[in-house]
Amino acid sequence: MKKNLPYIAVILVVFFASCKKQEEEKPKVTYDATSKTKPVVPVDTSQVEVADLPINMEGTNYLIHPIGDLNYYKKNGKSANEFRNTDEETSFTVSNYGEYQITGYLKNLKFQEIGKDTIYALTDKPILIETATYLKTFADKTKQQLLVYSLADMDTNKDGKLDNSDIKSLYISTISGQKFTKLSADFHELIDWKMVEAKHLLYFRTIEDTNKNGEFDAEDNLQYHFVNLLDKDWKVQEYKPI
Numbered sequence: 001m002k003k004n005l006p007y008i009a010v011i012l013v014v015f016f017a018s019c020k021k022q023e024e025e026k027p028k029v030t031y032d033a034t035s036k037t038k039p040v041v042p043v044d045t046s047q048v049e050v051a052d053l054p055i056n057m058e059g060t061n062y063l064i065h066p067i068g069d070l071n072y073y074k075k076n077g078k079s080a081n082e083f084r085n086t087d088e089e090t091s092f093t094v095s096n097y098g099e100y101q102i103t104g105y106l107k108n109l110k111f112q113e114i115g116k117d118t119i120y121a122l123t124d125k126p127i128l129i130e131t132a133t134y135l136k137t138f139a140d141k142t143k144q145q146l147l148v149y150s151l152a153d154m155d156t157n158k159d160g161k162l163d164n165s166d167i168k169s170l171y172i173s174t175i176s177g178q179k180f181t182k183l184s185a186d187f188h189e190l191i192d193w194k195m196v197e198a199k200h201l202l203y204f205r206t207i208e209d210t211n212k213n214g215e216f217d218a219e220d221n222l223q224y225h226f227v228n229l230l231d232k233d234w235k236v237q238e239y240k241p242i
Contacts, residue, residue, distance in 0.1 A: 027214025028167055029187065030158040052095050054112065055102060057134045060145055060175045064132075065110040065119065066102055068094025100134040105164070111177040122177045128152040128162040134175065137197050138229060145175035146229065148202065150190055153182070157214075170204050172227075172234060183227060183236055189216050202227045 048070040054063035071091040095104035102109070106129040109122045129151040139145045152166040159165070170184040170193055184190050184206050193204035203226045207216045225236050 027157055028165065028189065028216060029156045029209055029212075029214050049107065050092055050094060051110070052093060055097050056114070057100060057145075057175065058136070059139065060134075061114050062176050063112040063114060064102065064177075065112065066095035066104060066106050067108040067110060067121075068104055068106045070094075100136045102132040103130065105130065106132075109177065113176070120177070122173065123180055125153065126162055128164075128166070130164070130168065135195060135229075138195060138200065139175075141197065142200065142230065144229065147173050147175060147177075148193065148195075149173070150193075154186070156187065170206075172202075179234075181234055183225070183234065185223075188223065191222070200228060200230050202229055 049067060050070050052066040052068075054065050056063055071094070072088045095102050095106060097103075108127065109129065109132060110119050111122065112119045129149055131150045133148045135146045135148060149171040150168050151171060152162050152164070153169055153171075154166060155162055156167045157165055167187060168190040169182060169186075169188075170190045171180060171182050173180040183202075184204065185208075188206035188208050191205040191207055193202060195202055203224070206223050206225070207220050208223060209216055210221045211219050213219075222242075224239050224241055226239060227234050227236055
């Protein structure tokens with residue numbers, strides 16, 4: 001029996017490594033008969049929502065309140081949201097702010113005009129915001145104050161929750177949170193975006209899972225778009241640099 005122990009140990013290591021790899025390689029999109037419709041995300045009533053202290057972007061007349069879930073961490077620094085016990089530490093911070101950008105895993109943003117009591121939400125739909133960027137230079141030149149967002153708005157891998165394993169999309173709104181508009185197409189993964197100040201154009205790239213393997217790779221099609229931010233309707237236009 002003792003002679004077989006090394007072989008058993010090797011088998012167990014391979015088994016657990018395989019399980020971990022499968023978990024890490026969870027596809028961004030899971031296809032079935034309903035893949036063309038937006039999957040309904042169930043409300044997680046076990047989570048506790050908190051708001052960070054408000055943020056005022058320089059030169060604007062609005063306060064932005066980041067909203068997210070209370071975070072629990074084990075004392076070794078690892079997340080403990082699924083395993084709450086006496087060895088936990090609680091973080092009441094849900095966002096970070098710097099260089100005119102709010103980052104985090106935020107369930108919403110709420111807006112309040114300075115001098116008024118009313119606080120209202122960016123949207124009433126389930127979303128998970130990773131970044132919200134104020135276009136400061138564009139605002140200085142045009143007096144139009146806009147926010148650009150990268151976020152998840154669909155449970156594309158159908159695991160019952162919105163997280164960073166789902167497809168990221170590109171959105172835009174005014175600094176007041178009004179005209180919250182999706183720019184990228186459904187089921188297209190946002191790669192990056194860039195503001196070209198001289199032309200007032202917002203460029204962005206997305207990738208579509210054209211071979212339907214659940215991943216975004218070299219076999220899929222890149223798509224290139226731009227939006228003229230002086231256009232009040234923010235019409236998305238495609239261009240072909242290649």
